[in-house]
Each structure stands twice: as C-alpha cells, then as structure tokens.
Amino acid sequence: MNNLDSSFKLIKKKLHEAGLKLTPQRELTVEVLLEKEKDHLSAEEIYMLVKSKNTGIGLATVYRTLEILTDLEIINKLTFQDGIARYDLNLNDEKHQHHHLLCLKCGKIEEVKNDMLLEIEIEIEKEYQFTVKDHRLTFHGICRNCSAN
Template sequence: MKERIEDIRKQLTAKGFKLTTQREATVKVLLENEENHLTTEEIYMIVKSIVPEVGIATVYRTLELLKELRVVEKVNFGDGIARFDLRNKDQPHFHHHIICTECGAVQEILEDWLLPLEIRVEREFGFTVTDHRLDFQGICHSCKANHISETCKSVS
C-alpha cells in the first residue's frame, strides 16, 4: 500500500497538488476497500472515522481530483449510484466488470480483452482509443443456482 500511496503522491505533485492528510486518508480508504466499489458517502464515513474534521465536500473534491488524474474511475453498475474504483497502476485501460442484475454482485476482469478491437478501430476509423470500459450484465452462478433450486421446489 505504501508504494501505491507514493505513486499517487508523485502524480499529485507532478500536477501541482499535495497529498494532504485528508487526501491520503481518502486514498487509503480506496486501497483498503478496493474490491468494494464504495460510494462517495461510504468513503466519507470511513475517512471521517480516521480524520474527524474532514468534510464531505473535501472528500468529493478529492475523488474528483483523483478521477481527473486517472487514479480512480467513477462507475455506475446500473443501480443509479456512482461508485469509485481504483484503476490498475500498470494497465493503460480501465478494467472490465461482470455485474449480476439479480443480486448486484460485481466481479472484476483484470485482463484487457479489448486490445485487438482497439487496433481494428484505429485501423478502420483512424480513431485513437485512449481508454475504454466494458461491463457485462447478467445473472451470476449463485443466482442461477438459486433459480434452479427454487424452480425445483415449486415443481415438487
């Protein structure tokens, strides 16, 4: 985690910003909850427990700054709620997601499956892709198993 925080500090400094106590607490919360895709309010509540004097506006501004620096992405998994997801440091593109429309479970796909498509887009349209986002929506294995089990019970 220290290495990731130092990388983010360098990104901020390169753009003329400092890694203040509030910003560092926000970054730590994101790193510690990387799989959870937290909302601004959830991030704020955790940061506030670490830095009691922080205001929600500071957390909002920090998240927007981190988004501008491409440290995080603001994502919406179809529930109308904006969440924040850390970008992978060593990958030029944002990672993909599998989203269950039944239970809301989200799983990340870290491998970049779209590079061949990007090359084709550039070749055929002369368009340079700078980033992409891919979300698969459907029904996860657990929900499918529950549907099958419920169907079997209702038939019995």
C-alpha cells in the same frame, strides 16, 4: 515494502507532480480507497469510512478529493445501471481499464483483468481511422452466489 505502501507512494508522487499536497484529509481518503480497492465504493460510502477515522472531515472535502484523484487519473469514476458513481483505483498506468461483471440480483461488481477487446480496437482504428483512447465494458448477469441460491 508491501503493495499498499508502494501504491500509496505512487499516489503521493502523482499528487506532488501535479503540484498538490497529500493533506491529512486526502491521505485518509486514499487510505480508504486502498483498503477497499476491490469494493467499487460510492462517494458516500467512502465518506462514511473516512468519517469513521476522522469525524471532522466533511462530505464536500471527500468529493473534492475524489474529483482531484479522478482528474489525475489515479482513480476512475464508474457509473453502473444503478446510476451511482463508484470509484476504482487506476495505479497501473495501463492504456485501458479492466472490465466488470455486474450481478443484476445482488449488485456485486467483479473485475475482469484481461483486456479481450484489443484486437477489436485495432480493427476499429484501421476501419474507421478512429484513435481509441479507452473503452469500458460491463457484463450484466447473475453471479455464482446468486445462481447457486
């Protein structure tokens, strides 16, 4: 079983545990999210890709599916400086999300997998008696491709 299959099964399981079915429309949306996992797509971009697979699906259906997947913490809704909500798979059940590098020239978003803020988080919890549930960090700069040009 490849990684795509195991991710698909995990999503199906999470939906089932929440009392929801993997309808054909949800299945197509999940399929697009898995295929384009590294792309941080907007709802409209996801809709266009889903619509290319099934012309009968509506934008409202895709939005509802994204909302359900966000509520179930299967995906994260991220908003960068362009104000457009983008979606990112969250299948590892980790306490924290990864961080992002955002190129200010081309808009490319790259993921940083290591959580380098864990020590700072522990200090914040001690110093302020504040229980941190999550943190998000985006570095704004110029990617290697744009720097080379």
